[in-house]
Amino acid sequence: LPLTLDLDRQRRCGFAEVIYGAGKPAELIAEIMRRQRQAGQDSLATRVTVETAKAVAEIIPEVRYNPDARCLLAGAAANKTPSPLDMSATRLVRHVAVVTAGSTDAPVCEEAIETLHWMGIPFRSFNDIGVAGPDRLLAAVPELRQAAAVIVIAGMEGALPAAVGGHLSVPVFAVPTSVGYGATLGGLTPLMGMLSCCSSNVAVVNIDAGFKAAYLSGLVVKS
Amino acid sequence: LPLTLDLDRQRRCGFAEVIYGAGKPAELIAEIMRRQRQAGQDSLATRVTVETAKAVAEIIPEVRYNPDARCLLAGAAANKTPSPLDMSATRLVRHVAVVTAGSTDAPVCEEAIETLHWMGIPFRSFNDIGVAGPDRLLAAVPELRQAAAVIVIAGMEGALPAAVGGHLSVPVFAVPTSVGYGATLGGLTPLMGMLSCCSSNVAVVNIDAGFKAAYLSGLVVKS
Amino acid sequence: LPLTLDLDRQRRCGFAEVIYGAGKPAELIAEIMRRQRQAGQDSLATRVTVETAKAVAEIIPEVRYNPDARCLLAGAAANKTPSPLDMSATRLVRHVAVVTAGSTDAPVCEEAIETLHWMGIPFRSFNDIGVAGPDRLLAAVPELRQAAAVIVIAGMEGALPAAVGGHLSVPVFAVPTSVGYGATLGGLTPLMGMLSCCSSNVAVVNIDAGFKAAYLSGLVVKS
Amino acid sequence: LPLTLDLDRQRRCGFAEVIYGAGKPAELIAEIMRRQRQAGQDSLATRVTVETAKAVAEIIPEVRYNPDARCLLAGAAANKTPSPLDMSATRLVRHVAVVTAGSTDAPVCEEAIETLHWMGIPFRSFNDIGVAGPDRLLAAVPELRQAAAVIVIAGMEGALPAAVGGHLSVPVFAVPTSVGYGATLGGLTPLMGMLSCCSSNVAVVNIDAGFKAAYLSGLVVKS
Amino acid sequence: LPLTLDLDRQRRCGFAEVIYGAGKPAELIAEIMRRQRQAGQDSLATRVTVETAKAVAEIIPEVRYNPDARCLLAGAAANKTPSPLDMSATRLVRHVAVVTAGSTDAPVCEEAIETLHWMGIPFRSFNDIGVAGPDRLLAAVPELRQAAAVIVIAGMEGALPAAVGGHLSVPVFAVPTSVGYGATLGGLTPLMGMLSCCSSNVAVVNIDAGFKAAYLSGLVVKS
Amino acid sequence: LPLTLDLDRQRRCGFAEVIYGAGKPAELIAEIMRRQRQAGQDSLATRVTVETAKAVAEIIPEVRYNPDARCLLAGAAANKTPSPLDMSATRLVRHVAVVTAGSTDAPVCEEAIETLHWMGIPFRSFNDIGVAGPDRLLAAVPELRQAAAVIVIAGMEGALPAAVGGHLSVPVFAVPTSVGYGATLGGLTPLMGMLSCCSSNVAVVNIDAGFKAAYLSGLVVKS
Amino acid sequence: LPLTLDLDRQRRCGFAEVIYGAGKPAELIAEIMRRQRQAGQDSLATRVTVETAKAVAEIIPEVRYNPDARCLLAGAAANKTPSPLDMSATRLVRHVAVVTAGSTDAPVCEEAIETLHWMGIPFRSFNDIGVAGPDRLLAAVPELRQAAAVIVIAGMEGALPAAVGGHLSVPVFAVPTSVGYGATLGGLTPLMGMLSCCSSNVAVVNIDAGFKAAYLSGLVVKS
Amino acid sequence: LPLTLDLDRQRRCGFAEVIYGAGKPAELIAEIMRRQRQAGQDSLATRVTVETAKAVAEIIPEVRYNPDARCLLAGAAANKTPSPLDMSATRLVRHVAVVTAGSTDAPVCEEAIETLHWMGIPFRSFNDIGVAGPDRLLAAVPELRQAAAVIVIAGMEGALPAAVGGHLSVPVFAVPTSVGYGATLGGLTPLMGMLSCCSSNVAVVNIDAGFKAAYLSGLVVKS
Numbered sequence A, B, C, D, E, F, G, H: 001l002p003l004t005l006d007l008d009r010q011r012r013c014g015f016a017e018v019i020y021g022a023g024k025p026a027e028l029i030a031e032i033m034r035r036q037r038q039a040g041q042d043s044l045a046t047r048v049t050v051e052t053a054k055a056v057a058e059i060i061p062e063v064r065y066n067p068d069a070r071c072l073l074a075g076a077a078a079n080k081t082p083s084p085l086d087m088s089a090t091r092l093v094r095h096v097a098v099v100t101a102g103s104t105d106a107p108v109c110e111e112a113i114e115t116l117h118w119m120g121i122p123f124r125s126f127n128d129i130g131v132a133g134p135d136r137l138l139a140a141v142p143e144l145r146q147a148a149a150v151i152v153i154a155g156m157e158g159a160l161p162a163a164v165g166g167h168l169s170v171p172v173f174a175v176p177t178s179v180g181y182g183a184t185l186g187g188l189t190p191l192m193g194m195l196s197c198c199s200s201n202v203a204v205v206n207i208d209a210g211f212k213a214a215y216l217s218g219l220v221v222k223s
């Protein structure tokens, strides 16, 4: 197998190497997960198709697959599904807020949530509150202001991160999605828009990269 | 002179041919204005440099030049400068609202206002109310709702037309500007973003084309 | 469900939130339509595949699906199919003219017509009158001049809106289509061409966005 | 001098090597012209700046420079300026018709005319007859139908070649120009539009390449 | 049916309207062919899939389909397949030479040949003579010099038209193809290369547009 | 003046509105600074030319201008120049590390440092340690691991953020620069490369946007 | 068959014409292989699908197909599979080192290895040693320094060639791959990054072109 | 000074760090050259303007500047200007052949030659032998076949490397130049064309990067 695992990454970076599942055969993914388990590391594979996930599960039965997120997990995070932070107790728990502009952005949101779950970072989510219906964001602002970092997921023109950023004093990680057609250019338009964002606190990750925004905001929460 | 004037346009389209001033020698612009005057038509030339404007003024002294707007006018609209609609009288006058996201968008706004003035269309303007400071738009919404058409001028990520559109029941004409750097791609990013806009009532014109948005919203007011 | 409906949009904007059907599961579309009906609103979903439409119809049997337009409707507009304005009576009814350049542009035209129908706006249509056969447009001009707003749908080089605009004194909403190959770049070429249009009265919407052009011209008719 | 002249080209191709003047020092251009004269060939240099032209003229005084066309000529074509075909005699002379969409396209038109002149090909020109003023093209059609080949020069959306092509049974050579701003992308938009042209008889050359269109249509006339 | 046929085109342009088959339902194609036959015109439809061709053939049995060319023909050209010019007789017949760079360019070559056949223009073909094997072109040059116009079809870097053009005194119509991967950008790279061609006699048509190059060179032959 | 200041931003976001200096006349910048001072806010203007800076300084003499950074400051941060964190005392002070790949990236680095200085955030810098000389980064790693957030500034292929990210457990904010030529596409190449980065902890800001990376990493330090 | 084989290439270039398999029917590939065998040449066809490979094997049974590499071979290289250089004997054998950044780059690596095998060039391979796990490259450097030329295959941001190049005194041939999503633009991002590479010894080939990098490094080894 | 010199590069890579001169102040360049001399290394700075070169020469008088090449040298290579290999003696000296397509490509050729000179690599040059005049390349082929590596420099469509590669059995390093206009896209068109090249032995470097092609071919000669 053409493989040189970076098992030292957990020590250097705080978390194990995340497996980029696209284009990898099931045997390769299973082998990586096997070696990570041997090294005492929990595994997260992103962009895994249903077919591949099934094939891995035949080799390593204890994995958990989330088809919406296209994520395959092994170890602690595989044993329970993610659930949002219970806010009734106390609001002092540092956490990430995950925001989507439209309901079609859900898969990217799911990938972000599974990543936070794998990192052990508390989260809340606020869905479908894009700028065309402005009251929705305004209603969420007081709760968003409690988060230590915010992820904003949006396709089409990608206007939401600028609007969210203008209300907050924490880093906003913007995720452009490939939702839309024509002039959205498969997500390049919201990507470029978010990079041009007039709010000062907005950083950007790759198109549909829910994983990356979650990883970064998780690091901020742990900071 | 390599010229075939379309003097019939005023009859067909309601307004005379607008002169695209970029790259035209002063003699050519002066000759067009001379023939339009002969035909009883008021002239508007856009994208005219200071140097060209001066040279035209030496041939036709009664023109008026607005250097911020880069517009040169002859006829009725040349005799007085544009002024916004007086709202104290009555709010029933059909008019256009011109909105900018940032103070750097002013030149495009000026071009739009000179065009409306040349068309004889009443207007109001709302400047520097971009989404990063959300209270500014919210404060303007009640007044914006009085307009028959709205022009929104924005650079960088171009998020403002979507936000404005979500509050209104009239057509919004969005003008991307070349304000910004890097990922704004000289205005292509807000252009593509505005075309991908999730508000249903947003149409788009060319980058920095204040003239076009004004012309279209003027037609709506006359509708 | 990751949903925050904007049921207030009808009040603010005059029409309910239109459902962007691409990528949404049937359950989600059905749930939105159910809540809109509860709020007394008619539903329009665009870009719905045949499969999704069938699945929604199993949940909400009274919807109507137009496979050419890829539109799914609920409420008043679902009960009858669109039909063009009867011109025999009187020509004073304000209406929209919908023009296509080629017969391959028909699906985008259908989407525009279903949207106008949902809005309750009268319309007429003029098909396959692109510039390569110039007599076709000339023949239609007298009738086009009766409309309060005109939609022009064209792929390939997208020359038709400029030609139509030159004959009219009302706003023209240009829709580039993805018809063509190679240098048409999936519709980007007519899109950019229409934005660069030398006729003053042409605004542009996204590639294949028949819905948007219809919505905007419907607002002009209601103006 | 880093030079390997192709003096055999006149034999193979019918005309001498044309000198691409951009970026070439005056000494280099003068040296090429000197050697071409020795070989009995007339010289045409395109894209020559005023400064370079003056410096060449100091070395070779008998050159002629057309600053609008940015062309520098030596030999027969340098001794007289181009003039259009006299149509009063007889219409049977095979010739090229050169058409522009707007008066700003004049420099490209001039380059085309100087090239035809250098080739010894008769021509006529029709200026500023873009599609926004449709009567202008219709008026020219009967005369355009007399040409053996037609050059159409247009910037902005580049719609004119399609419109011209639809009236004719001869090859149309379309030249996109860099006239326009924003979405015209420095001429890429009319270039791509002309390549996507729905008229069957339209071939395309590079942006602002009046020289190339003239060369090709000259070959057709000689055919 | 959303159809406005341009039956007058044969009179104006010399040949009937060619049917752009992509995306058109079989019924629509059949109906156009039916009306063209009524008007005494031969039909050519390009970019027709096998499935559509079969469905048309069920309505109009006398059509001929060339699956490599993706062309469907009705009328005179449907009754026999194209065959190259017999050179044994005399070389004085004006004809088109069709050249390909690689054997993978064959489908575009076939489309060009069917178009010439439909126009009644004699042709010869020279296949797979790209610049990487230079003797192949050199061997063909004497025969290429007999043609009145030359079509050069090439993918990848599209170098062949420049090389061919340097040997000839007639117009060369270059057709970039979508053959290649990565940096060929689906044909945009040879397209842009051919437009930048340093040979003076090269005009360009759209990617894979064998039809257009054939039409233009056919007009030159008839000139 | 076309101005609607967002003086409430300091309350909402923790820091005052930063002035985008490009294209703003000196009077406008001076007026904004005057109002911010009235509101008790320190001012930072980015992308200010030397000429504009001088003109502002004539109106408000107490500003400080850093020509390398193109930054103009008023208030506390104007009174002293930035200096890096003194590491001799204790390494427990939370701070930002600013890294450049080449010495040509210095201006962007300066903008980042002035921004951190304006925010009151401690920083250290590591210059000219690009991947082509790998020992340079390895030598810096132990010190980089002490920072709470890291800014990596790089042009050309923009490989450094990936290399830095692989050594660290804190967020890395990558700034592509416009350093380079040809295939660097004015910074688009490192921008796209950084977004595609295979290290999990890398977020990206606009080309040359030292200000944004500093603002975000400053928020992390304050977290 | 539209075929003009360049059987002289082996004499001029040292190796036979490589068959570009994409889009070629099996009969065509088989015919080329048959003629090459007749001329005493070994065949290599790249980018051959499984289906085509099977069909060719039915005509020429002695071919060997490597599905990961998508390569089909005939002649000497078909009789045994490639195996890496045995380093135990002596390190003086000139050879190529093939490096990949990630395990997903394996197919391109396989194509390179089959090409080297066909050329008879010794090779070694180093897999999955991308910059995010820096120790992996450092561990390989001593062995990489023994190679006469190095191939580096990487997707996403394509940072590895710069890092490898900085350690070596031999030519590095960089192959960008289409591995990644969003901002990787199907491989254009690593392509442009590698071209912008700050290491002086990095040349670039087309996206996924393992064949080309192998061919070039094989020529260096033979140098 | 923001500087971390990589003085070890000569040991690792065989040659010292080359100074990228664009955007670097004269003091910085002089300081780097001073330190390189201290380390016993010869200096080469590329892309240095005349002004900067003069300012450096005031600090370090013994530098040599080649304004055509925009190169500034210190050390051995500064003491004499480059001169081509004397072929009368013996043809067995391994050397590089440098080829240009047009005389306008001279500056890039000069940069390549200065780099080879700095490396101490023998070279010959062949200028202005582009494909439009095919006899020129054919005449040079016998001499080109004597080189150990070949550099081909071409702008416009960049067809020459493919043509040269087809004649040779050594690596060809292709340099696209920014010569041309419109569709050449500042050199992107020949860049993409060269990457798509159908000759197997062509590797590519950045636009105008004469330095890189020289460095790589120098390494091959030393191989």
Ligand SMILES: Nc1ncnc2c1ncn2[C@@H]1O[C@H](COP(=O)(O)O)[C@@H](O)[C@H]1O
Binding pocket: B017, B018, B019, B020, B021, B046, B047, B209, B211, B212, C197, C198, C199, C200, D101, D102, D103, D104, D128, D132
């Ligand atoms: N700023 C502008 N942007 C776009 N089009 C314009 C502008 N100014 C004038 N035009 C249009 O340009 C055309 C005139 O072009 P020309 O014949 O070159 O003067 C008219 O049809 C105008 O509608």
Ligand SMILES: Nc1ncnc2c1ncn2[C@@H]1O[C@H](COP(=O)(O)O)[C@@H](O)[C@H]1O
Binding pocket: D017, D018, D019, D020, D021, D046, D047, D209, D211, D212, E197, E198, E199, E200, H101, H102, H103, H104, H128, H132
């Ligand atoms: N304006 C132009 N556009 C495109 N090609 C040109 C132009 N002028 C001259 N050429 C071509 O450039 C070649 C000469 O290039 P060079 O050797 O650099 O002078 C000739 O083959 C001409 O056909």
Ligand SMILES: Nc1ncnc2c1ncn2[C@@H]1O[C@H](COP(=O)(O)O)[C@@H](O)[C@H]1O
Binding pocket: E101, E102, E103, E104, E128, E132, G017, G018, G019, G020, G021, G046, G047, G209, G211, G212, H197, H198, H199, H200
């Ligand atoms: N995978 C490949 N990538 C790029 N070029 C290739 C590839 N395989 C073969 N070729 C080249 O393609 C040419 C053959 O093209 P064709 O005549 O279409 O078979 C030969 O000159 C090869 O050098």
Ligand SMILES: Nc1ncnc2c1ncn2[C@@H]1O[C@H](COP(=O)(O)O)[C@@H](O)[C@H]1O
Binding pocket: F101, F102, F103, F104, F128, F132, G197, G198, G199, G200, H017, H018, H019, H020, H021, H046, H047, H209, H211, H212
């Ligand atoms: N003309 C050039 N094109 C590309 N890279 C260059 C050029 N000149 C120098 N370099 C590289 O730039 C790096 C130096 O960058 P810097 O530290 O900014 O001087 C060295 O690694 C050189 O190999």
Ligand SMILES: [Mg+2]
Binding pocket: A101, A102, A103, A128, C004
């Ligand atoms: Mg929604």
Ligand SMILES: [Mg+2]
Binding pocket: B101, B102, B103, B128, F004
């Ligand atoms: Mg502002």
Ligand SMILES: [Mg+2]
Binding pocket: C101, C102, C103, C128, C130, E004
């Ligand atoms: Mg039609």
Ligand SMILES: [Mg+2]
Binding pocket: B004, D101, D102, D103, D128
């Ligand atoms: Mg005009």
Ligand SMILES: [Mg+2]
Binding pocket: E101, E102, E103, E128, G004
């Ligand atoms: Mg071949």
Ligand SMILES: [Mg+2]
Binding pocket: F101, F102, F103, F128, H004
């Ligand atoms: Mg350096």
Ligand SMILES: [Mg+2]
Binding pocket: A004, G101, G102, G103, G128
């Ligand atoms: Mg890996």
Ligand SMILES: [Mg+2]
Binding pocket: D004, H101, H102, H103, H128
């Ligand atoms: Mg030349």
